[in-house]
Amino acid sequence: MTKSNEQWGSRVGLILAMAGNAVGLGNFLRFPVKAVQNGGGAFIIPYLVCFLLMGIPLLWIEWSMGRFGGRFGHHSTPFIMARMDPRRSFWKYVGVFGIFTNIGVAAYYCYIESWTLSYMLHSINRSFAGLNQIQVAEFFNRYVDLSESTLGLPFESLFFYIVCLGLNTFILSKGLSGVEKVAKIGMPLLILFGFFLAIRGLTLGTSGATPEVPDASAWAGLNFLWTPQPESLYNPRVWLEAAGQIFFTLSVGMGTVHCYASYLNKRDDIALNSVSAGFTNEFVEVVLGSSIVIPIAAGYLGMDWVLQNAGFGMAFQTMPFLFEKWGPVLAVVGGVMWFGLLFFAGITSSLAMGTPWMGFMHDEFGWSRQKAAWSFGAITLLMGLPTVIFFNYGVFDEYDNWAGTFSLVIFALLEVILFSWVFGIDKGWKELNTGADIRIPGVYKYVLVYVTPVLLLFVFAGSVVKPLNNDWQGAFYSLASGEGWPLDNNSLIRLIGNAGLKESIELAPAGEREYLEKKLFFTNLARGLLLVLFIFIAFLVRKAYYRNHRPDSPFEIKDTP
Amino acid sequence: MNSTALVMMLATMMVVTACTAYFFYKVLKAPVHRHEHKSLPDPADFGQHEM
Numbered sequence: 033m034t035k036s037n038e039q040w041g042s043r044v045g046l047i048l049a050m051a052g053n054a055v056g057l058g059n060f061l062r063f064p065v066k067a068v069q070n071g072g073g074a075f076i077i078p079y080l081v082c083f084l085l086m087g088i089p090l091l092w093i094e095w096s097m098g099r100f101g102g103r104f105g106h107h108s109t110p111f112i113m114a115r116m117d118p119r120r121s122f123w124k125y126v127g128v129f130g131i132f133t134n135i136g137v138a139a140y141y142c143y144i145e146s147w148t149l150s151y152m153l154h155s156i157n158r159s160f161a162g163l164n165q166i167q168v169a170e171f172f173n174r175y176v177d178l179s180e181s182t183l184g185l186p187f188e189s190l191f192f193y194i195v196c197l198g199l200n201t202f203i204l205s206k207g208l209s210g211v212e213k214v215a216k217i218g219m220p221l222l223i224l225f226g227f228f229l230a231i232r233g234l235t236l237g238t239s240g241a242t243p244e245v246p247d248a249s250a251w252a253g254l255n256f257l258w259t260p261q262p263e264s265l266y267n268p269r270v271w272l273e274a275a276g277q278i279f280f281t282l283s284v285g286m287g288t289v290h291c292y293a294s295y296l297n298k299r300d301d302i303a304l305n306s307v308s309a310g311f312t313n314e315f316v317e318v319v320l321g322s323s324i325v326i327p328i329a330a331g332y333l334g335m336d337w338v339l340q341n342a343g344f345g346m347a348f349q350t351m352p353f354l355f356e357k358w359g360p361v362l363a364v365v366g367g368v369m370w371f372g373l374l375f376f377a378g379i380t381s382s383l384a385m386g387t388p389w390m391g392f393m394h395d396e397f398g399w400s401r402q403k404a405a406w407s408f409g410a411i412t413l414l415m416g417l418p419t420v421i422f423f424n425y426g427v428f429d430e431y432d433n434w435a436g437t438f439s440l441v442i443f444a445l446l447e448v449i450l451f452s453w454v455f456g457i458d459k460g461w462k463e464l465n466t467g468a469d470i471r472i473p474g475v476y477k478y479v480l481v482y483v484t485p486v487l488l489l490f491v492f493a494g495s496v497v498k499p500l501n502n503d504w505q506g507a508f509y510s511l512a513s514g515e516g517w518p519l520d521n522n523s524l525i526r527l528i529g530n531a532g533l534k535e536s537i538e539l540a541p542a543g544e545r546e547y548l549e550k551k552l553f554f555t556n557l558a559r560g561l562l563l564v565l566f567i568f569i570a571f572l573v574r575k576a577y578y579r580n581h582r583p584d585s586p587f588e589i590k591d592t593p
Numbered sequence: 594m595n596s597t598a599l600v601m602m603l604a605t606m607m608v609v610t611a612c613t614a615y616f617f618y619k620v621l622k623a624p625v626h627r628h629e630h631k632s633l634p635d636p637a638d639f640g641q642h643e644m
Contacts, residue, residue, distance in 0.1 A: 073601040258598035308616040
């Protein structure tokens with residue numbers, strides 16, 4: 033094994049890098065939409081409960097595991113997990129998830145990141161000036177279609193993807209100092225841009241109403257977002273959605289937190305650092321995330337439109353059109369700030385995704401930082417090209433489903449079991465409290481053992497048997513009345529066999545059938561690629577084990593006294 | 594904007610902001626451990642095999 037001499041430059045830099053890892057596009061696009069869909073102001077109650085009972089404990093677990101593994105020279109999850117339970121050899125393969133998900137997610141995440149980079153340039157270039165709402169939406173469709181170009185550049189979206197991935201790789205090749213520098217510049221800028229847009233959203237009022245949309249009002253958006261609907265608290269869907277949002281917003285279950293924390297010293301604080309990073313993410317999500325997209329969209333297009341169209345696409349297909357209503361100067365400023373904010377949110381997360389692979393290759397195979405970083409870029413490019421080229425055939429969604437959703441939940445569930453039950457809560461609690469700058473309430477010892485795993489189990493079960501249209505109450509009634517459990521096409525059970533897609537193919541007219549059959553082919557291709565990636569990493573882990581970690585290996589780093 | 598939504602929004606935002614500020618204040622006030630033992634030799638360096 034090769035020992036790493038890398039360290040974080042400062043404590044604030046570490047917290048900002050961790051917060052940057054957590055703050056992503058979902059803070060601005062997923063959270064407000066989930067809040068609107070799940071009871072407005074009432075959603076915040078289960079959301080904050082889940083943050084305290086699942087989010088914070090998961091952060092503590094991952095930070096503890098990371099710092100523990102770092103003591104033995106491990107900076108990625110396969111051998112961090114193996115070290116926590118040396119008697120069972122399978123943990124190192126569970127840890128494969130902590131590298132696999134990062135490459136799988138980075139492959140498509142960098143593509144979204146490249147859209148923000150490109151749209152920032154388009155905002156400066158005033159590409160959206162004079163376009164109506166439909167034309168702005170079509171602009172995006174043209175942008176992701178490789179046969180068309182919005183700037184005159186051939187393969188424009190591919191070009192920006194490669195530029196973006198190259199930028200990530202270059203920064204990663206500078207090591208932790210590069211990541212820390214980006215976090216120290218990017219996070220304050222992100223918050224500054226967020227403040228500007230949030231103030232605009234909060235003060236827009238009814239000034240955006242037009243004869244076509246006379247009832248447009250930002251207040252209506254804020255009312256909908258924040259008026260508590262107490263009855264929604266009795267709906268299991270709302271709790272599951274809140275738990276899911278907390279889980280995905282904190283970037284837990286990925287292996288990035290372990291990697292960052294593994295560069296800490298044995299007696300460095302993790303208890304306070306992790307809570308600070310977690311709350312920074314919550315600040316960005318709750319304070320800024322809720323004050324931008326929904327109120328601005330409701331302020332110009334009305335709440336009815338928002339309710340029908342709220343979703344990820346609004347960021348690229350709607351917001352540029354709305355910024356144009358601010359006049360030529362503010363349209364540029366608004367566009368640069370909005371897409372700049374998303375770019376910084378994205379790059380601070382995608383940089384984190386590169387570090388577990390780099391840590392693993394350096395620790396186990398002695399690769400230099402540069403070699404590890406550029407190999408990450410090359411694998412991510414190979415994995416990402418199908419998401420760019422076959423974007424319209426569902427490759428992107430498939431990566432998101434398997435690498436970006438299910439893998440995370442499975443890995444988080446297993447790591448909680450390892451930490452609280454196998455490694456043991458007493459040892460885990462001691463690890464967590466070593467060097468702590470805050471006193472963690474004793475009740476959390478029980479939360480870590482019982483509550484967090486149960487909540488994760490619910491999130492996992494919820495994704496396996498997700499009912500039709502996410503209507504849990506309706507599904508329970510249906511089950512009680514003997515009509516069975518109606519499964520949604522996005523439930524794991526139906527997704528695994530492509531049941532929804534196959535049904536659509538059977539029902540589709542001839543012209544559309546050809547497209548759907550192609551989509552089925554590329555869906556399976558995406559799964560195959562992900563499987564090959566997982567097996568490849570598992571093979572490297574096995575090779576590293578025989579090379580460095582057998583009991584008689586001369587390369588093993590012993591525990592520090 | 595109706596008063597219930599306004600109260601809910603302000604209360605939530607204030608609680609989240611206050612907690613974030615409080616924890617950052619604690620971070621900035623906390624003693625710096627790292628530099629105390631960074632200069633000391635790391636026991637793991639002894640008997641360490643480099644590849």
